Amino acid sequence: MRAIGFTSNGGPEVLEVIDAPEPAPGPGQVLIRVAYAGVNFAEIQHRRGEFGEPDGHGGYDIPGLEVSGTVVALGPGAHGPAVGERVAAYLPAFGGYAELAVAEAEFVRTVGELPLAQAAGVPCVYPTAYGVLTDAGRLRAGETVLVHAAAGGVGSAAARIARALGAGLVLGTVRSPGKAEAAQTLGYDAVFARDGFTEAVLEHTAGRGADLVLDPVGGAVRRASLNVLAPFGRVVVYGDLARDPDWTADAWDLWKNNRAVVGYNIGDVARRSPASIGAHLASALSALASGALAHEPPAVVPPAGIAGLHRRFEAGATRGKSVLDIGELATA
Known part of the structure; x- marks a missing residue:
């Protein structure tokens, strides 16, 4: 062959x-x-x-x-x-x-x-999108979801699935203006430039933030995502597009601010579930x-x-x- x-x-x-x-x-x-x-x-x-x-x-x-x-x-x-x-x-x-x-x-x-x-x-792509939203992210009806890499394969699927599962608000971030235009066609309520997204997300949610953040990027984006979480919010980590050195979440920060970081890896799921x-x-x-x-x-x-x-x-x-x-x- x-x-x-x-x-x-x-x-x-x-x-x-x-x-x-x-x-x-x-x-x-x-x-x-x-x-x-x-x-x-x-x-x-x-x-x-x-x-x-x-x-x-x-x-x-x-x-x-x-x-x-x-x-x-x-x-x-x-x-x-x-x-x-x-x-x-x-x-x-x-x-x-x-x-x-x-x-x-x-x-x-x-x-x-x-x-x-x-x-x-x-x-x-789609089992990953379902997995980060439901298995890892524990999405509930009415919650606000923020999707990084909003115009990518998983991001494109996650936006539509989140809406179908009852998300109240679906937001996205993209790397470039061209991708913002593409992402707008996927059903997002708003799409922001990845640089400086924290201020945009907090403004759009009247300061409350996102209940669930889907992050395949890593690096500075991952660290900043913690700062836009609503009470009991979750950041689901499922990639490392930024190729940034590993970082360690501060357990004290997670505890004091009611935040969570969760991982999703489809290869591990394939082996164990x-x-x-x-x-x-x-x-x-x-x-x-x-x-x-x-x-x-x-x-x-x-x-x-x-x-x-x-x-x-x-x-x-x-x-x-x-x-x-x-x-x-x-x-x-």
């Missing part, structure tokens, strides 16, 4: 189209002929070596955390979608930038009438297919454009969701 992989860590230039052996589904697994693969920041981290050196077949690692396509085979004991069904799947061990991918059956769900290009951007990811994935696909959650078409990128897309991710220049057209790998 054809795939996109790398044999050494580095910049986007290490990505190349390769011929790789076809995988076979093991016990409890599903083999999928991939139509589209979602592209996420974790794949940039994978390529750069933040998860270790390449150790796949022939020395290659194949990125890709989420795919859509058609089931072509089931491993022993696998239950769920049947051969021939259109599905989306989360791949915690990567492997999505390929014509065929193996997924654990518990991370595979049918997509209904949802277009496959749209479905490819769901399995990692896989059923929750499958449940969130099913909920998202159903809501998107029915129209209960609005969705925008993703940007579809050909294999030749993957290095450029990775560069835009690193520069913080992407908006919404991007997916890779795996069907074009055959001619790449």
Whole structure:
């Protein structure tokens, strides 16, 4: 089969189209002929070596955390979608930038009438958005939610899901004015520049602040987020886009000001609570297919454009969701 992989860590230039052996589904697994693969920041981290050196077949690692396509085979004991069904799947061990991918059956769900290009951007992003809002964030109806990186993949999903779950006010921050314009179309009540957001949030909430802050950025943004929390407010940490040195929250400050910092990592959830990811994935696909959650078409990128897309991710220049057209790998 054809795939996109790398044999050494580095910049986007290490990505190349390769011929790789076809995988076979093991016990409890599903083999999928991939139509589209979602592209996420974790794949940039994978390529750069933040998860270790390449150790796949022939020395290659194949990125890709989420795919859509058609089931072509089931491993022993696998239950769920049947051969021939259109599905989306989360791949915690990567492997999505390929014509065929193996997924654990518990991370595979049918997509209904949802277009496959749209479905490819769901399995990692939407369970994360549901997870940070409900599992980690404990969102309650009427609360105010602040979403950093508001125009990104998770941010775009979280804004719509928060509204569907009954949030009273949904605010966002973005890195640049161009992203503010994009974020305004996602249903936010207001979107602010990330620099100096504390004053804007407090002014917009009449000084009360946010009940829940979703933070994939880190660094100064994370520290400042504590200062916009309402009583018993929570900051949910689920990324580190700022690449800032680690910081230590002051337990005294959290105690005296009724604040909380909570973590969410989908990889750990996949290992220790896989059923929750499958449940969130099913909920998202159903809501998107029915129209209960609005969705925008993703940007579809050909294999030749993957290095450029990775560069835009690193520069913080992407908006919404991007997916890779795996069907074009055959001619790449």
